[in-house]
Amino acid sequence: MKHDALPTDPAAMAAVARWRLTVRGTVQGVGFRPFVYREATARGLAGWVRNSPAGVIIEVEGDAAALAALRDAIRRTPPANARITALEVRDLAPRGAAGFRIATSEAGGPRSLQLLPDLATCERCLAELLDPNDRRYRYPFINCIDCGPRYSIIEDLPYDRSRTAMRHFPLCAACRAEYHDPANRRFHAEPNACPACGPRLALWEAAGAVLARDDDALVGAAQAIREGRIVAVKGLGGFHLVADARDVAAVARLRARKRRPDKPFAVMFPSLAAIQACCDVSPAAETLLLSAARPIVLLPYRGGPIAPAVAPGNPRLGALLPYTPLHHLLLRELGFPVVATSGNLGGEPIVTDETLALQRLSGLADAFLVHDRPIVRPLDDSLAQLVGGAPQLLRHARGHAPTSLPVAGVRAGLLAGGGHLKTSVALTRETDVVLGAHLGDLESAEACRAHAAALADLVRLLDATPRLAVGDDHPGYASRRTLERTGLPRVTVPHHLAHVAACLAEHGRAPPALGVAWDGTGLGPDGTIWGGEFLRVSGSGWRRIARLRPFPLPGGEAAVREPRRAALGLLYAAYGERALGMTDLTPLAAFAPGERTILGTLLARGVNAPPTSSMGRLFDACAALLGLQQRSSFEGQAAMRLEWAAGPGTPGAAYAFPLREAAEGAVAELDWRPALDALLADIRAGVDIGVIADAWHRGLAAAIVAAAEHAGERTVVLSGGCFQNTFLTEVAVAALRAGGFEPLWHRRIPPNDGGLALGQAVWAGWMEHAGESPCA
Template identity: 45%
Template sequence: MAAVDQKQNSTALNTATASVEERRSIRVSGIVQGVGFRPFVYRLAVGYALKGFIRNTPVGVLIEVQGRADLLDRFSRAVQHDAPPLARIEALEECVIPVVSEEGFEIGSSSSGEALETLIPPDIALCNDCHRELFDPENRRFRYPFINCTNCGPRYTIVSRLPYDRQFTSMHTFAMCPECEREYHDSLDRRFHAEPTACPVCGPALQLVDASGRTSDADNVLAEASAILRSGGIIALKGVGGFHLAVDASNEDAVRRLRARKGREAKPFAVMMRDASVAVRYGELSAGELAALNAAEAPIVLLKKRDGTALAPSVAPESDRLGVMLAYSPLHALLFDGSPAVLVMTSANFSEEPITSENDDAVKRLQGIADAFLLHNRPIYLKCDDSVTIHLSGKLRQLRRSRGYVPAPLHLRESGPSVLGTGGELKNTIALLKGSHAILSQHIGDMKNLESYRHFEHVALHLQHLFQASPELLVHDLHPGYMTTLWAQKQNIALLGVQHHHAHLASCLAEQREEGPAIGLILDGTGYGSDGRIWGGELLIGNAGGAERFAFLEPMPLPGGEAAIMEPWRAAVGYLFRSFSEMPELPFMRGRSIDPVVELLEKQVGLYETSSCGRLFDAVAALCGLKGEISYEGEAAVALMHAAGGGTGDSAFSYGLQEENGRWIIQVSPIVRDAAAAVLHGVSVAEISRRFHRTLLDCFQEIIGKASMATGIKTVALSGGVFQNALLFETLIRELEAGGYRVLAHSLVPSNDGGLSLGQAIIGREYLKGRYKGVR
């Protein structure tokens, strides 16, 4: 009887305790603004009959919630685990505070005055709900090209500063009509505080202008634009982050015309497709690739081509992959309603200039390229190119990280002082470290023209302003002539120059939240060495605090310096000259002025020596007769990879490992001699490519083995642009893992120079903490 009484008393006590009201303060930081987080919390609180409020703050959101303790526990768990899909909670701090007298739960106005930690969401692809409304004749936004809601639409490209409120976006000039105003303030509506919300009555509008500057007076300018595309015309289209040039991807004459007008001789074009059902007809899609195409980020995904499609050959010549993205904005979806199912959709720029984003500038700069301009009057504050990805070794990997991903942060292993990494000369990005976040900028491009430099300056200042961070240190590449180095030297901030390939290693470790040390195999085209020479085929051992150059590819001469990069036949002559006592005569030499180049080599005039793996690919591609001249960086290396047909075979060329002054030199000369002999003996280019790849795989694994034996380290980090080579990358990972190594490789940031700024900034933190030792 006593046991029963004790149980009843315990139950009564628990019931009484549960009924006592409690109030809690919950601070949430991360991507929690502009993603429907406040309406989600509101509905959750109302569902549990809780009282309190939620409001935006410069450090995230503040929730004060009051009710029974057991309901507060359930509420807190749901906030963390059931948040909207586009929200990203980085931290949640919860504490009990005094109970107050109030009725109901409400969404309060934004506060200000605190240090900014809030993260701006990236631009988000059209959601299913808005897509359904877009094509619903009964909906008031039927066929409105700027439809959006809390779950989709432009974000980063329209924000001038925080907090993320409409008055601080490029929508501030569009006064909402009463109906939009009602939706915007209705906490149960899908458009509650959707800052870009608008409708045909009050929002942005389209305009079609022909090549002569005449504005169309057609009732349906989208139908007129679609007709131009169907007839083979080229449209300059203003999108989310800038302008694209669009043309029918099945029209070979139209695609060739676009190439001629844009001056883009051979580099593959990206294409946009109406939906995934079209994509499966043109590319071989894995489950991971299909998920990437349909994701909210909506990147370009490099898919393996299907044979026998109606795609124009000039879209992606000499490539076995096709860069595909799906229609990610309402304007794109409407355009496809009357256009061909596949459109070339390439950035509206020249070479590696930044994408064009302003109407007047686009009409001026794209005269002679576009037949018509599809414009709108919503300003783009921050131009942002499309992201490019590829699915390799089980993961989606970034080749160009931009729209859809920027400025979502990387979460770092440690917090620390604010540092800005300025990136490299090619494929430039900027990295800002603040607290435990690394915020990488969008793709800026090659820093070899004034437009890119101005874009770089704008992004560098905007990142600091937007996230209210004042860097204690600027970190730049060691190369004294890089525009990023020269810019850094003009700023009134402490400076640090770091070695290019050390930054690659640090970038890979930082992305993986690894301290190291690791064996870093860093392979790329060009990087200024700590000895003043051009590096590019390096085995470094260390971490962000410092590294040892354990091994490198045998330095080879580049006659003419940069000229040899765009004319790989020059590199081939240099490699042959160094590898043979008497130069062989190979077919690629015919019709070229070889003698003056050989004379330069003999007199040692105008020579640059490099350990670059990228240049080795170029030289072998040229001596095989594949690519003597190229129109874009990496074209020869891509051609050599494709020639292998996806295999490496069993036989390899010769190579050597030579120890000298405490470092190992990977002898390239035997590889060049064997490749030249194979050409002279009539071996196919496919077989030469397979042997060449097999040789690199063998020699890299052997030198990694020596480094592991010397140090006991079994972790290998792979970084550098050469690892965009799918055949080399996937085979090397597979074989290293089979050999018992733990392999780290990029997926969240590019392995090419687009990830360089992250490594620079991480090294900068080590320097500020007194832990930086450089490259030895």
């Protein structure tokens, strides 16, 4: 710092001031310092700007009006990808500084800054990529301050090249000049690179031998895909398995190799126009597709070139646009849509390392398009849909993670481990909670290791000192084991409470509220399987005020895989032994007579037939009864079929799901029995499935309103996997609004178990604040 002589002119003295501005939020890796540099120099201000672990610090002096103008510019027109959560201004004594400079980053100290998610290639970089006269023409790793890899390459903070995966690539003279020129849009673009100094492509055959390098590798990979082969492509956050989405045989081969019979694949299209040619793209969907996060967006599929096996029997298609220069080049080379599914073995995390890919994906891919820029942490593609015309994230990953949510009344140091499926991790800080990326299902040893690594990574990256590990109550969840191994004291938060807390926290809200937590299965504090819950939450605790009337699941977890078992359990709960004879119903007919008898005995004896209040399983039962799905090969498959059956234009009279008041102290029950009676009558009368499905959804929406009236809470939170059902959410929201309630549903945080870690951290924090045990 220069300490020039103070100005002596009294008039100048009066006009000159010095401010210290601290800017918090997403302010690093977005071109914030060059922006401040330009704004300050344009106004003739002196001083400096620098990154610190707390955010961006600016000390600036000059004319008081110019200072105010700079402050307003920061507030009103920050760089496109910046998000300011706080701007503090402190008055200092002027020192007569001259010139404005960008000072070296300051490491150490408390870290309150936000980590930046990865950003899709910007228009300007794309133009250069395709400009034969540009020195980065067809260079698959072009980026600038507005775009490129961020979270996927960050090794430590503050965000500087030396602490990213780019430290392996010393800048060439040309790139260095850009990097140090405040007027250049690559000024301090940490992943800046060019063909002379940056990462390079290679194409490997299945055993790892190099077939081609650089552009030839890209062209060779495109040729392989064109010929119907499956190519593993190392992208931004991991490998994709890529195949021609139009090629029936290639898609069938991919399904067979992945042993994934039905679960839809995402499709990457060369352009928005190509998506519009076969999908309905609303303006909101278009914005989402083109957002810097570039998620997979579930869109109504009208029909077109896509092989039916990409999303069998599915009226929607998961579409996405290229988000890295590599993907842009590949899709341009191909000119047709490709399946782009996570490069992993079923149940394992996405593969990020090319050497490991050879081993893990050897039976899956025919060739490997790889590069030498290390991926620091795995990031799947994010997945979004539109609910009531607005985006809802179903998988919180690339481009979104990590998410910071300001939460009041929560102390730092709570480390949450999430659930068992769609796991993620979260950590509380002084003023916010940070949710990490989707990690997937903890069904494999590799996934469990990735989960442990993600917990450690979040702690290290945020330089936090965790005090308490927060998890789920279920003793069989693998996340529980990971948390045990942290050696931290542990608390658990009931599954459905965590769902409700996640939704409140996402909206920056706090109790009181009525939580409607509907999902597949979660362990309740009474040791039974919950899933159709109405929880009243307050600042000091919670109470289950109502639940779905329980029914047994013959075979336990087997009933999750086989909706016909949920149907059998439901019928048995309603009609007893008589249910076993209802072979006119599809789910009953789907069992061999011997199986039916044995399952009947199982139900009668209560052996491995745990009772559940699960709404997800009730949806399964209904889908099975309607003949839509008897066995599921992926989560939510049956419920989705029921949702799609309830298409527009088939309004049915809502089925009755009465809320039965219970005796003093007991929990009220949402009774499915009248709806089941009506449903069976309609099935037997041959009523259209669309009408039945519609009546089902509307009946449940009405039940939510009745429960809200019963609870007397104005705010009603809709959370849990069942609210991935857009139709259910939309009718419930409309019904609640009509009833004078304020419905809250998920937007940025998934309604499924992907939100649990956030909810666990926040609920444990709130209860700590209230001096309550989290499980109270």
